[in-house]
Amino acid sequence: MSAQTTARTARRRRTLRLAAAALTAAAGLTLTACSGSDAAGAKPAGRTDSGAAAAETGGANSSGGAQGSGAQAGGSGTQADAGAKPGAKSGAAGKQSAGGGQAAGGSGASGGIERCHTSGLKAAFATGGDAAPDPDAEGATTTSVVLTNKGGRACKIGGFPGVDLKSENGGERWALARSSKKYGSITLQPGDSTDFTINVAMTKEEEGFYQPAYADVTPPNETKSITIQWPWGTLVDQRSATHPGTFVNPIG
Structure with a gap:
């Protein structure tokens, strides 16, 4: 090469x-x-x-x-x-x-201390002094019912009692309405008393009246009543009225 x-x-x-x-x-x-x-x-x-x-x-x-x-x-x-x-x-x-x-x-x-029972109470209208309702007051008057502890122990009571007015033969009854007043409770020692008032519309008219003979008073929360005599005159018959002038106030 x-x-x-x-x-x-x-x-x-x-x-x-x-x-x-x-x-x-x-x-x-x-x-x-x-x-x-x-x-x-x-x-x-x-x-x-x-x-x-x-x-x-x-x-x-x-x-x-x-x-x-x-x-x-x-x-x-x-x-x-x-x-x-x-x-x-x-x-x-x-x-x-x-x-x-x-x-x-x-x-x-x-x-x-328990509530007061009907069996341990005594009831009566207050009639002494100026306790009588004014027959000329035209409804602006009251009567008082006194409740006394007749038992041997203290008890408490308060509220509205039931009050039924009844005629002589018991045929005409009037269950009274209750007011709107407030209430408390009170302790009753043996022998102590308290009361409640009933507003009453009295009348002297010969017509339109109701003549009670008795009042059945039933203590609050009880079913048995105490019957007492009605000591006053005639009332305006307002058993069917919406706002009667006769009504019950609370205890105390």
Whole structure:
């Protein structure tokens, strides 16, 4: 082989090497570009993962927060329960009040004081002094019924008694209406008395009157009555009236 041929061969090989090197470099660039693209794509994925992690962390925090708020809610629930405790105390106070009421009516239980029963009471119209109703008052007058504890123990009484007026033969009855006055209760020791008033509309007319002969007095919360004589004159007959002038007031 001549020197000229050898030189040509050497140039071809160098050209092939350069071409191969260029191809390799190009392939490397292509691979790098792909890797770069993957890396670029991986970063958002990484961010997404981070975001997911953050979301999970946030979710944990959120759920933790929810648990925390749940705990706070539970805590506030506990506070509400604690708030309920005062309510329970109020309830207890209410019970104490009710107990106070029982103590008032049934201090009864501890002090032996119970309500006054018909069997332990005596009733009578107050007739002494100026107790008599004014026959000329045209309805603006009253009469009093005195209730006395004839028993050997203290008792409590309060409220409206029932009063039924009745004629001589008992055939004509008049259940008296009650006023709207407020009332309390009173303790009667043995021998003590209290009273209630009856507003009466008296009349001297020969017509439209009602002449009572007796009054049946039923103490509050009792079913048995005490019958007493009616000591006064005639009343305006208002048995069917909506707002009669004769009506009962509470005890005390």
